[in-house]
Every structure is written in C-alpha cells, then in structure tokens.
Amino acid sequence: MITVQNISKSFGEVQAVKDVSLVAEDGQITALLGANGAGKTTSMRMIYALITPETGVVTVDGINSTENPIAARGRMGVLPDARGIYKRLTARENMAYFGRLQGMSEADIKTRSEELIARLGMEKFADRQTDGFSQGQRVKVAIARAIIHDPQNILLDEPTNGLDVMSTRAIRAFLRDEKARGKCILFSSHVMQEVSAVCDVITVVDAGIIRATGTEQELLAMTDENNLEDAFVNLVTQGEVK
Numbered sequence: 001m002i003t004v005q006n007i008s009k010s011f012g013e014v015q016a017v018k019d020v021s022l023v024a025e026d027g028q029i030t031a032l033l034g035a036n037g038a039g040k041t042t043s044m045r046m047i048y049a050l051i052t053p054e055t056g057v058v059t060v061d062g063i064n065s066t067e068n069p070i071a072a073r074g075r076m077g078v079l080p081d082a083r084g085i086y087k088r089l090t091a092r093e094n095m096a097y098f099g100r101l102q103g104m105s106e107a108d109i110k111t112r113s114e115e116l117i118a119r120l121g122m123e124k125f126a127d128r129q130t131d132g133f134s135q136g137q138r139v140k141v142a143i144a145r146a147i148i149h150d151p152q153n154i155l156l157d158e159p160t161n162g163l164d165v166m167s168t169r170a171i172r173a174f175l176r177d178e179k180a181r182g183k184c185i186l187f188s189s190h191v192m193q194e195v196s197a198v199c200d201v202i203t204v205v206d207a208g209i210i211r212a213t214g215t216e217q218e219l220l221a222m223t224d225e226n227n228l229e230d231a232f233v234n235l236v237t238q239g240e241v242k
Contacts, residue, residue, distance in 0.1 A: 007020050027179060030185065040190075044155060079157060095113045153183070200215065
C-alpha cells in the first residue's frame, strides 16, 4: 500500500507538483491520469524516492520513503519513464543483474526469471541481446527486470506508451494478474482507453494539482458526462476556470 500526503516539488520558479495526495491500495490498480506536463512523472519520481519532495510524506507499506528510501525502494518495483535497459545484455541477463542488486540468490533469480519470461511471453527473445528490440519487447524486459524480486508495490510510468495492440493487451493481462495476487499497482497515463480498461481508482492531475479521485463511474457522475475523456476535460477545464 502506498500513501501520499501533500507532496510538492518546484524547479526554479515552476511548481511542478502542489499538495498531491493519493492512496494506492493493495489488490487494486490505481491510475494517475493527466495530460503531458501535468506533473505525473514528477509525482511518480517522488513516490518511488528518486527525488525528495519539498513538502509532504510518502509511505510504502508503512515505511517513510524520505527517512528510509532504501527500505522503501525494496518494497517497490519501478518502470520509470526512461526504460534504460542494458543493450549489450540479453533479456535474461538484464533480469539477473537486477535480481543480484536486490540480493536474490542465483537459484531464486533463475526460477523467477523463467516465471516472468513465460507470463510476459518473452520466450522467443529472452536470450537475445536487447539492442534492436522493438518497443514492446523493451517494455516487457523493463517490467520483468523491475519486478524480478516480486515486490508488493508496482509503479509504472506510462507503461503502454508507443506499444502496439498486442503488446498493450499483454501488459494489461499481466497487470490484472498481479492485481489478483494482491499487489498494489500504481501507474501514470494520459491514455483514457488504457485507464478505463484496467483501473479501479483514478486520480486526475492537472498543472501539478489533484482535480478529482474516484472510480470511473464516480468521475462520470461527478461531471455528468458519459465517458472518461469528457469527464477528464470537464475536470481540467473547471480547474482552469478557478
């Protein structure tokens, strides 16, 4: 479970995030939904303890990520906005490297790698160097590498950005399986269809500020709209008017 209380971050005179709060529960998929430049990535980076918030607190399974970032990171698996897989290593070697960083035994790395290769459909390219991989293949490797240690909390920044239909469907199915295992899943996106397809709770962020939080049906009722895209525009427009 991830709890975010009133986190803020500025870069010079630009306030990227202001008093963002949200709760991502175990056994749920929670979305941080916003347009490009809305503050999603900065919020995610503070949540997974890459940058320190100027105000507020993030706790991961009860661990304060500012006071104990290493312990908090150990409870998370993170797919950042920059995938950054090692091109000279195979998909399997990428996973093994991160498993060793997490202190896993070689036997556990092998067992977990085989599980993830099967679940993510990576059998055909698991032992190829990742240089030249398609976008979908790179994302699958990056996700597998991030969660090799089977963390309770999974954070993904725009996980399906640029993916084809089949890769997108595979990632969706994987996230649903992890949800069924009781995992806490938090991901950011600007794709309405993606959020509508998999998310239990949606937090709308605009200009670094939370505009609304609820299920899709709650957001539709709140705005008196018939679809998530129109509800999102309604919420963002109201914020601009204020």
